[in-house]
Amino acid sequence: MRFNKSNLPISNEMLNFWNENGYLIIENFKTEEECDSLIERSIKLIEEQDFFNQKSVFDTVSQSHNDDSYFLESGDKIRFFFEEKAVLNDENIKSNKQYIVNKIGHALHDLDDNFIQFSKNDDLDKIAKAIGFEYPQLLQSMYIFKQPKIGGEVVCHQDSTFLITEPESTVGFWFALEDANKENGCLQVASGGHKGPLRKLFKRDNNKMEMIELSNEPFPETDTFVEVKKGSLVLLHGRLPHYSCENKSSKSRHAYTLHVIEGKSKYLDYNWLQRKNLKTGGFVDV
Secondary structure (H helix, E strand, C coil), X not given: CEEEHHHCCCCHHHHHHHHHHCEEEEECCCCHHHHHHHHHHHHHHHHCCCCCCCCCECCCCCCCXXXXXXXXXXXXXXXXXXXXXXXXXXXXXXHCHHHCEEEEEECXXXXXXXXXXXXXXXXXXXXXXXXXXCCEEEEEEEEECCCCCCECCEEEECHHHCCCEECCCCEEEEEECCCECCCCCCEEECCCHXXXXXXXXXXXXXXXXXXXXXXXXXXXXXXXXXXXXXXXXXXXXXXXXXXXXXXXXXXXXXXXXXXXXXXXXXXXXXXXXXCCCCCCECCCCC
């Protein structure tokens, strides 16, 4: 079921769908101009970077980036991560830099004016509170490219595995900056799968990361393709199993994600993402 920004504030029908399925689609949430502004800003950020001394690859299959200090220290910074299948020789970095980046993270919403404007507003605050947050806090942000031909698979996972609070509270706010469909690697979700257990926990110990198994119950099938138009907002419950396949098409699938936690919950100190130099704030200034 799909809803529109005109349906806001969140209705009982929307809330019931969220509680039953663990995801919610709100179409036309952002304008084309707002999406284009973020795309243009991402291009400028990449153009300004010298990548020759940094070649950190983001790989959600092998988790080979787990102990990379460039990755582990990015919670309060803006950093750039390459596609696993990108050719990272000097010539390609020089001539093709816009098409080798997998994502930018993880504090865009605090450190860049364009992303701050996109990320922080009253509408998002109202949505967060309507689905149960009392003090929603913006923990991290990611600009995800899903590059043409080489955009990497994101294996089935639950967001609370990587960002855990006590009690659990993580929710993803995923914005389609371009049309997302089966051809270019749209999200796939296991409807209702958030009612199952948290399977794994990604824990930091002395700057080394370990994936701890909490339950051997297999993930349910990701039975729903979340094909959405540019400007759509998709909410993802922290326990909802979701996945996206490789992008083998000739079209990119740009998206922007915020992860939000409850301010009254305890953010655990063994989470990989730490914000040493930034205070975690909400959608609106108080």
